[in-house]
Amino acid sequence: MKKIGFLSFGHWTPSPHSRTRSGADALLQSIDLAVAAEEAGVHGAYFRVHHFARQLASPFPLLAAVGAKTSRIEIGTGVIDMRYENPMYFAEDAGAADLIAEGRLQLGISRGSPEQVIDGWRYFGxxxxxxxxxxxxARKHTEVALKVLEGQGFAQPNPRPMFPNPPGLLRIEPHSEGLRQRIWWGAGSNATAVWAAKMGMNLMSSTLKDDESGEPLHIQQAKQIRAFREEWEKHDHGFTPRISISRSIIPIVSDEDRAYFLGQRDSEDQFGMIDEKTRAVFGRSYTAEPEVLVEELAKDEAIAEADTVLVTVPNQLGVDYNAALLSNIMNHVAKPLGWV
Known part of the structure; x- marks a missing residue:
C-alpha cells in the first residue's frame, strides 16, 4: 500500500493555449485542485517552489489556504530551496501553516536546483x-531550522517584555508538535540521501538525480533508498522514515488524453549535464494505456522501495483535466498495482 499525491510546479503563462494564465490563476487553481484531489481519494497535494519564475514561489500562503479548504489530504512541498530561506522565519511560517492544516503538513526541502537567475539567493540577502x-x-539553514522546529527554548527573554513570558528561554511561536518528523530532504545524490538519514529527515527522490552509475533512474534511486535506510538504522531518531518517488504518469483513457499526450511519449531515461559540473539522469515519462502502465510501473524498483508516489501534473491544462487525470490514476493504475 502506498500514499499517492500530486506534485504541481504551478506553471503559468499568458498564452491563449494555457488555462493558467497568471500568478493568481496558478495559486487559486492549486487550491481548487487540492480540494478535488481530496474528493477523489488522493492522499497528498504537493507543490514545487521556484523563484524568479512564472511558477509557484512562496509556499506558505498557499499551504495555509489549502489547509483551510481541506480536511484530510496531506499538504506538502517538493521542494523548498533552503538557499533562499531564513530558517527562523521558515520555522514560524511552517508552524502556523501546520496548525491551520491540523498537522497535515509534509515539507520537502533541499538545496534546490539550477534557478532562473545567477545566484538568486543573493537577492534574498x-x-x-x-x-x-x-x-x-542550504544545509546550514536546514540544520538551524530543524533545531528550531524541535520546540526547545533558545532566546533570552526581555526582562521588561511587552507581554508576560512563560518561564525560561523562549522558542519560535507558534510551535506545531510533530512537524519536525514531517520534514523531507530532496536528495539529488546518494551522499545527500545518507546526510538526510543522519539528520533525521524523510527522503524525497524526484524525476532528476545525479548520474552515479549510468544505470536507469529507477535502479539508481533504489540504491539511493537502500543507502538511506542503511544509514537511518545507525541512529535513534524515534520514528520510522517515509520515502517518496516522483513520476510523470499519464494514463490514456480519452480522446483528450490522446490529443495532448499520445504522440509525445518519452519512454526512455535521458542523460545530460544540468550545469558545467553535474551529469544527471532525467526520468522517463509513463504515458500509455492503463494496462501498459500497470505492466511498466510494476518493474520500477524505486517505486517498489517507496511508500509514497508523487505524480507530476500538467497544471496548465486546468483543474478539471487534472482532477480527472488523478482520478484515472487512482482507479486505473494505483488500484490494479495494489498501491491503494
Missing part, C-alpha cells in the same frame, strides 16, 4: 560563508 558553497549554506 544570503551568501555562503568563507570557503563555503551554496549547498553548504
Amino acid at each position: 544570503y551568501a555562503p560563508g568563507e570557503g563555503e558553497s551554496d549547498a553548504d549554506m
